[in-house]
Amino acid sequence: MSGKDESVTSKNSLMxxxxxxxxxxxAMFKSKGYRQFNQYKEEYETNFPEFARRFANDLLQQIKADSSPNxxxxxxxEEVGSTEIILDSSQIDPIKSKLERFDVLNDRVLRILNSNFVKMTFPVFNALFDASTEYFQDNKDPKLRENIVDGHIIAIDLSEPMDRIVDKDEDLDYLDDYKLMNPYILKLARDKIAKGGEQVLKQFEVGFKDARIGQYIDTKLKQNPTSITEKExxxxxxxxxSVMGTxxxxxxxSRKPLGEIFQIGMGKASESVGCGNEIEDSIRDKAIKIPxxxxxxxxxxxxxxxxFDLTMKKSEAYLSGARKTLDSLPENFSHRNFLEFLFLTVEHYNEFWFKKLQKANIWSELAANLPK
Structure with missing residues (x-):
């Protein structure tokens, strides 16, 4: 789910x-949704370098402190149910030694953070947290906000190195480094998310388990791509x-009613983005992603x-499901306009890649590369 093409948001692309x-x-009329979205986007752009440094430093401390890396x-x-994404015992010491240098580890962290999915998600989480704080009339707690948002961004970012290891489609020189980093990334995410309390951590664990099931099914479907069913x-x-919904x-x-509304809305929106990612990947690879x-x-x-026409219809159905959650929001919900604008950006993202696919005119190559 990398999606690193920043041209998606250029004026020409938007037009x-x-x-x-x-x-x-x-944007021209500075609507409330645009202003809110831009506020959180600017916050992300300002604070991202510090987040990345914090992520790398925390990861470094965990790696250095581990006396039993094997x-x-x-x-x-065992937890993720795969030996493909871990190192052989003989590989561990030299890689651990290399990653104990901050400059090396920081480079790897920045590589896995170089994802539009992360860039899109950061402002959203901050906005949802603020909306919840206002709705429940909580005392503002910047450290709790930082921990909860950081923890979930880090957990989501874990999918980047894991996907790259499984797909072997980018960063081939760094896959073994990612294998060593993965357990520490997960632990770091858990430690931060736990600051939100027992129910929040429990919710995360349920979502993480479901996501692992999804990833397992995804891997299994690669083995027999011509017999994939809609249900699978x-x-x-x-x-x-599961990841975004959680x-x-x-x-x-994890408090009602917002917790349930956010879970459905973010889950559906992420599924819609998933369709756009699959279209983008097909252009890049000149082959349709499996599955x-x-x-x-x-x-x-x-x-x-x-x-691909039907995939776009699927993305629209997912996004329609996300938009329906707006009807369930409490009256005078402070960030309704933000969410409306967010879903508009998702719609543009998918339309952009679909139009780019049509312009690329690689139908014959895509057909030729279909699994037989």
Whole structure:
């Protein structure tokens, strides 16, 4: 889910989609949604370097303090149910020694943070946390906000190195480094999320378990891509909705009604973004991702164009589900306009990549590269 093409948000790109034109219009008239979104975007841009340093420093302390890294690797492999994403015992010491240098570890951290998914998510979590604080009339607690947001960003970011290890499609020279880092990333996320209390940590663990199930199904489906069913693919999408849905709930410290509303809304929005990611990946690779909605529909219809048309309809259905949650928000909810604008950016993201695919005109290559 990397998505590193910043051209998505350029003025020319925004002018190229219906939703993008709506975004420009809101920016021109400085709508409330645009102003709120821009406020949190600017906060992210200002604070991100410090977050990255904090992430790298905390990770460094954990790596240095671990006297049994082999045990750590084995336990992580058992928890996620895969030996593919851990190191052989003979590899551990030299890699651990290398990553105990801050400059090296910081480079790896910045690589896995170089993701539009992270860039899109940071402002959202801060906004949801603030909205929850206002709704529940909590005392403002900047440190708690930092821990809860950081923890979930770090947990989501764990999917980046894990995906790269499994897919072997980027950062090939650093995959072993990521294998060593992964258990410490997870522990760091848990430690921060636990600051929100027992229920918040419990909610995270449930979501993380569901996401692992989704990732397992995703990996399993790669083995026999021509027989993927709609139900199986929907289950694999737990890797998106469980992680983001859980994070949404926990921005409200897992309290009703906002916790449930945020969980559904963020889960559905992430599934919609997942469709856009699959379209983007298909352009980059000139092959349809396995597994994915474009693959499922292309095989079902025996037509790659129809496959992507139906994928866009799927993304719209997911986004419609996210937008429906706005109807459940309490009256006078402070960040309703923010969420409306957020969902508009998701719509633009998907439209942008779909238009780029149409312009690329690589249908014959995509068809030729379909699994037989």
């Amino acid at each position: 190229g989609t219906k939703s993008g034109k709506k975004i420009i219009r809101q 045990t750590t690797q084995q336990k992580f492999g 693919l929907d289950e694999s999408y737990k890797k998106y909705r 994070a949404g709930s926990n921005m409200a410290l 994915s909605w474009p693959l499922y529909y292309s095989l079902l219809e025996n037509d790659v164009r129809k496959g």
